[in-house]
Amino acid sequence: GAGVSQSPSNKVTEKGKDVELRCDPISGHTALYWYRQSLGQGLEFLIYFQGNSAPDKSGLPSDRFSAERTGGSVSTLTIQRTQQEDSAVYLCASSLSRDTAYEQYFGPGTRLTVT
């Protein structure tokens, strides 16, 4: 079956512009996560959604970052007034549930470059 997909695969934007990154999780997966991988750093948790529960936004680095998940499926990560330090690969993952050891399946990522 289809895995996690993300679009666009690459995005170049000018400093100060807003960007939207999209994630299509695996069908039936109730948990969805966003991570960020910056050059020379590990993966940093941003936000996660579990079913209809309130999302865990504890990893969002500033109020310029927001995310929503519509209909329990597709998610959009929005970055307003982008800064150069936002340049990174943004990874989305989904899993059957947040519980136990359910594997998080990762998408290929969106590489964001802010010029």
Next chain:
Amino acid sequence: GEDVEQSLFLSVREGDSSVINCTYTDSSSTYLYWYKQEPGAGLQLLTYIFSNMDMKQDQRLTVLLNKKDKHLSLRIADTQTGDSAIYFCAEKSGNTGKLIFGQGTTLQVKP
């Protein structure tokens, strides 16, 4: 706070064993994971271990967990050039679903 540390680079010869080490700080971690990232590819789960286990073996992979020292290791037997990649250690934080990742260890396998 939650923190996961790894050494950044490891170089081995083909056929040797590789051992990648990881330390973590969250004593409430329930599961610990090893992910592999090959160039231009996404993250792939290699294996995981539940926090009440000491060891898990899966073909060429052996995971050792020392919960007292909060130390996790991944041993790859008979390392092949196809094992060259970045390996990430991660812990699942308490009751949340989020993963806390280390910085990744680049494994270079020389023929």
